[in-house]
Amino acid sequence: MLFNFPRTLLAATLAMSFAVPAYSAEPHKQIQAHAEQYKADALKLLERLVNIDSGSGYEPGLTQVRDIAVDELKQLGFSIELVPDKAANNSHVVATLKGTGKAKILLMAHMDTVFKEGSAAERPFHIKDGRAYGPGVMDDKGGIVAGIYALKVLKDQGFKDYAQITFLLDASEETGSDAASDLIRKTAKAHDVTLNLEPGRPADGLVVWRKGSATAVVEVKGKAAHAGVAPELGRNAAMEAAHQILQLGKLGDEEKKTTINFTVIKAGDRTNVIPDQATAKADVRAALPEEFDRIETDLA
Numbered sequence: 001m002l003f004n005f006p007r008t009l010l011a012a013t014l015a016m017s018f019a020v021p022a023y024s025a026e027p028h029k030q031i032q033a034h035a036e037q038y039k040a041d042a043l044k045l046l047e048r049l050v051n052i053d054s055g056s057g058y059e060p061g062l063t064q065v066r067d068i069a070v071d072e073l074k075q076l077g078f079s080i081e082l083v084p085d086k087a088a089n090n091s092h093v094v095a096t097l098k099g100t101g102k103a104k105i106l107l108m109a110h111m112d113t114v115f116k117e118g119s120a121a122e123r124p125f126h127i128k129d130g131r132a133y134g135p136g137v138m139d140d141k142g143g144i145v146a147g148i149y150a151l152k153v154l155k156d157q158g159f160k161d162y163a164q165i166t167f168l169l170d171a172s173e174e175t176g177s178d179a180a181s182d183l184i185r186k187t188a189k190a191h192d193v194t195l196n197l198e199p200g201r202p203a204d205g206l207v208v209w210r211k212g213s214a215t216a217v218v219e220v221k222g223k224a225a226h227a228g229v230a231p232e233l234g235r236n237a238a239m240e241a242a243h244q245i246l247q248l249g250k251l252g253d254e255e256k257k258t259t260i261n262f263t264v265i266k267a268g269d270r271t272n273v274i275p276d277q278a279t280a281k282a283d284v285r286a287a288l289p290e291e292f293d294r295i296e297t298d299l300a
Helices: 011-015 029-037 039-050 059-075 141-157 181-189 237-248 289-299
Strands: 002-004 079-085 090-098 104-110 126-128 131-133 164-170 193-196 212-221 259-267 277-286
Touching: 029 039, 029 141, 039 059, 039 131, 039 141, 059 079, 059 090, 059 141, 059 164, 090 181, 104 141, 104 181, 141 164, 164 181, 212 237, 212 289, 237 259, 237 277, 277 289
Parallel strands: 104 164, 104 193
Antiparallel strands: 002 212, 079 090, 090 164, 126 131, 212 277, 259 277
């Protein structure tokens, strides 16, 4: 039996697990009015993006979304670099814009969604009771649109008091950004601040920290046998996986906000054969970095 524990951690996120005071400020009326003028155009762009299937790994849709975003950023004066990624079956986008100030600002969003091909046709973009609906409308095509139109407002205001603004578009966030993680780390380290354009919380809640995530993989090797004639000659990998995940699923810590939930289980392909292979994958979340070490030790 093998335990595998790949991690995807956002160090900056985890470092902010302390209490953050709440601030309230009045909107800048001139900028707010300027943004309101873009509402119709922003919704049109959001509709275009939402109505394109761009599930993780789906090359045609990801390419369409990427090309639309790149075109918008080029119009704003950004230089574009495409970073090919075979694992993502597409390219990530690193767009840069130079200013006249000192701060380097990174905006991040992602182009992929969790939805399979055909979802856009089944549930196309629409607005009902003041809310927009459709696959990926918030996570994260709304983030792409919010970033683009914030940049449009800055350009219209003639604001250039920054050294550089970088817009990084990830093509594989929903599958853990495994291949993009190094690109994200390298890019983030070259900037003073990162703004992640993921959706917030109800009532315009702003997210200032999130838990880190990892995937725990349990692989079991058994012995095949005929399930009806001689099951006693086999070693049932599915049963052993079930036994393991019932134990391992208790490794979370509610007080420390650590969770481990087994979400994907695969074993066997025929009902009359004792399965000789089984795999179980768990979603692991932790607010404290040391909890990942503890989980990894306890898994073993």
